[in-house]
Amino acid sequence: MAAGFHIPDGNDALRDDLPAVVELIERTARWVNPETFRRLPVWAPHTARGRPLYDAAWSRRYTNTKKATKITAEKFEGNVAALNALVAALGVAAPKPKNWTVCHIWGYDDPSFAQQSSVVQDLRYFSCVANMVWLPTPLKGFTDTMPEIKAMLRVCAFHLYGWACEHPSVAEQYEKVKNGWIPEGYPKSWPCPERPGLLPPGTAPFGERIEREIAKRKGKLKADLTNAAFLHYPKEEVLAVLEFWGVDLG
Numbered sequence: 001m002a003a004g005f006h007i008p009d010g011n012d013a014l015r016d017d018l019p020a021v022v023e024l025i026e027r028t029a030r031w032v033n034p035e036t037f038r039r040l041p042v043w044a045p046h047t048a049r050g051r052p053l054y055d056a057a058w059s060r061r062y063t064n065t066k067k068a069t070k071i072t073a074e075k076f077e078g079n080v081a082a083l084n085a086l087v088a089a090l091g092v093a094a095p096k097p098k099n100w101t102v103c104h105i106w107g108y109d110d111p112s113f114a115q116q117s118s119v120v121q122d123l124r125y126f127s128c129v130a131n132m133v134w135l136p137t138p139l140k141g142f143t144d145t146m147p148e149i150k151a152m153l154r155v156c157a158f159h160l161y162g163w164a165c166e167h168p169s170v171a172e173q174y175e176k177v178k179n180g181w182i183p184e185g186y187p188k189s190w191p192c193p194e195r196p197g198l199l200p201p202g203t204a205p206f207g208e209r210i211e212r213e214i215a216k217r218k219g220k221l222k223a224d225l226t227n228a229a230f231l232h233y234p235k236e237e238v239l240a241v242l243e244f245w246g247v248d249l250g
Helices: 011-013 018-028 034-039 080-089 137-145 147-161 168-178 208-225 235-245
Strands: 063-065 070-076 098-102 134-138
Touching: 011 018, 018 134, 018 137, 018 147, 034 147, 063 098, 080 098, 080 134, 080 208, 098 137, 134 137, 137 147, 147 168, 208 235
Parallel strands: none
Antiparallel strands: 063 070, 098 134
């Protein structure tokens, strides 16, 4: 019997070309300014991946009915709130450019996607702007499936924002990052202990536009928390997230 056509693991097939991939990400990634993170770490503390979606009045669950089967199913948060938070925190000019995708830096650690990510299901981290980077859509797969790429992004975020994810599911890499570990091939234009305060290429500016966005977000949060008509608004959870990050709504 003839032997089958042997094909290696896809990650292994690309591993020798990793420096070229890293160079693309280094050159094209868009990062939130660290001052923006300091002013407002989390931008949508009311939701996370897989959370139920409600209407603007927080009174009715959003549903979707398939025409073919007429079966109605409830809708859940995917990545829309995180994307909207990141775009606002970056101060992206209108019209929003096409073919860019939000990447959670501390998110999936399972290349097969067989397991759900408890990090992005956590209200504290889903819309944390230090936990997101904007990448050209074709590069998104590398950040999800290549551990080497994921590690470099996490190290960069730690030295850029002074933060690493405290979630128990990523405790091992949290300790490595916090202890100053630098992965092989780490970009020279990204911050590290020898380059403190260095802003990666593609870091958004901080200015009046961002200050207005932060004030608008805080005002919305304050109004939502005090709206007694919002029956399904997760007030206690939102307050816990704001306390965790030390956010003062003023």
